[in-house]
Amino acid sequence: MSEDEPDGVEALPQRMIDVPGAPADCRERLAERARLQWRTADGGDPAALAQEFLTAHGIALDDLARPATHDPHGGVCGAALYLSTAAGAHAAGGPPGAPTPVPALPELVVVVYGHTDRPSAPEHPAASRWRLGDWRESWTPAQHADAVTAVRAAISRGDVYQVNLVGHASAPYAGDPRPALARLAALPGARYGGTLTGAGWAIGCASPETLIALDHGRLVTRPIKGTRPATPAGHRELLASAKERAEHVMIVDLERNDLARVARTGSVRVDELFAVRRWCDLWQAESTVSAAPAHGLGLAALLRAVCPGGSVTGAPKLAALEQIAALEPVGRGASMGALGWVGPGRVDLGLTIRTAAADAQRLHVWAGGGITWGSDPAAEVAEAAAKAAPVRALLATAQQRPPR
Template sequence: MVRGKSTERTRENGPDGVETLPKVVTEVPAAPARCRRGLVERARLQWRPADGGDPAVHVQEFLAAHGLPLHDLARPAGRHDPTGPCGASVYVSAAAGAALAGGPAGAPSPVPALPEVAVVVYGHADAPAPGTAAGGWWLGDWTESWTPAQHADAVRAVREAIGRGDVYQVNVVGHAAARYTGDPLPALARLGALPGARYGGTLTGAGWAIGCASPETLVEVRAGRLVTRPIKGTRPATPAGRGELLASAKERAEHVMIVDLERNDLARVARTGSVRVDELFAVRRWCDLWQAESTVSATVADGLGLADLLRAVCPGGSVTGAPKLAALDRIAAAEPVGRGASMGALGWVSPGHVDLGLTIRTAAADGDRLHVWAGGGITWGSDPDAEVAEAAAKSAPIRAALRTPR
């Protein structure tokens, strides 16, 4: 690993080994299907608040320095060069997103080894890397960072804030951790195979790894169009559950509120008058849950760069609330443990193309523990006990995939 220092931050510019987490073939979230199992790391940037500066600017400059200019996303993508850089994984934590928005970072992360921003530039390998067989694997019991009663109390506190007119909606997230022995990467990689995992895959670094099964698009840019697909509203994946979700006035009101927030976020970086809702409250399946998803799109404004795009959409509205800054204040007050790898952005970028998912349904590993997060949006109509049960239902497929090899 080669490191270069500047007065603003530390950049890690060489391929970064995972000294405490063995290498395996990994599926990089949102990477091109034709390339994703034949990628080799060429350069890396990791950023933490102590490094200083604007992380969005650092990301854009770093990518440009390694042959991936994203300073004008309205320009069409060039021809794919198999001898040059393929693209890059980009990860922006919820805490980094809050900083970009001007909000509080919240409680400390339970995964301090994990940077707040990571960018990994990939080239093409001569041949796909060989996989490694999973060895012995043991995962201990999950320890929750709050009890169901404390979670319910947090929901009530948000409802009180809504009653005072401080906010309209706040997303509240809980955390759990479990000790492990063995190699966690095969377990994290299993998340990408879960049904509906549009952003399934892994990202690794020295002493940390992220596994993602997210179905939610934070932002996609392709052929001059911006797209976001907010998800709000959850029921069990049964015929009755689908009917309940479609009929729920509470879920629809919560969903439309976030769609409006996402429309406003896109309008900041879109051509004037081009924002539209292409699909509203479509019910789709993720594992054993129905979820409501909408599609909002717009035309990219001339001269829009990746840095400005990240500042406009991070952190995602569906995992913060409305108004966004007021919701971030409530989140910082309510959650006893930081969001770590969850509720941030993770995906793939290349010239003229951005595809970032929200890191919901996401787990992380440090040297000896696995971490998971789950939560939901709180409105005036929320029932505390139902919100606790919904968070558990979202977390259950992740925990099951991590525990038992398939």
């Protein structure tokens, strides 16, 4: 575990903050104050460590039911928070899964930002240097289909009801990956578009999905399950699909149960069910589940309740994590975790689907889908490819001759 506290705000470079969920009116005048990075080998509870670190730096999130407001002129604004699937599984008592393909990326990152009087300017690294090589898959379509069949067998045994399977691919690159990763925020429907960077790693997110937010005194999650091509026929098919609706409702029930663990009794409700919305060239079904936070609920307990997200694990969650650990050939790295902003009276974390990460040599992307008894292996493989395609295409924008 590492912590970094500069002597002063001016010791760090001034640049616009591009973290998903950061206050729009503050982004041009923020500077990093302190940073926590944690890996599983460091030991301890990442959720508790995150809350303790935030408290030590003036961001008290020990009672989310207590009203608090953001002061745009105060010293501390808030913090970026990234929590990987592996860290979420660790906090929840589940298996971490296969080793990550991006070991340079920590499992937990908390970056505290303060206001500064010196406006920052966006960085514009030289995009012309960008070159992206060929993608290499971590499993073949046949291996992916075999994993779907294995999940269906587990469902037939009664081990699980649903499991989300995720595949990975990586490609070599040359140049600065940050402009390519920042472009992901422009994808249509990228509610959590933005980036987070550190020494030797960077994350770019185009996620449409809210993992957990604190909105006007209520906890809100918006699970997404169910996908079709964004055509009139695809819209009709998604609305009419009994398989997609059953898969979706199963995850809505899981999210209701997750929130009930940290909510005031009787306050959990489904505000919207199976609303069809567009992300790039896909229709997706989304629901909204909300609850009033229990008195004394802190950020750590909230993270332990909702991470990893139900829509990217399955039901029951711990049993699904066991299947994921056994079937996925590489870890989920930056994907299927949490990324966003926390601050006084505010939590806004997206689920890191449609997300890419860079280490010193390669770009990494992930995509998958929920498997039920009614899943067709070939269709599941095709769905994962369709979800990854817009991300891959945008990452390749403005590339020159690919590296060898």
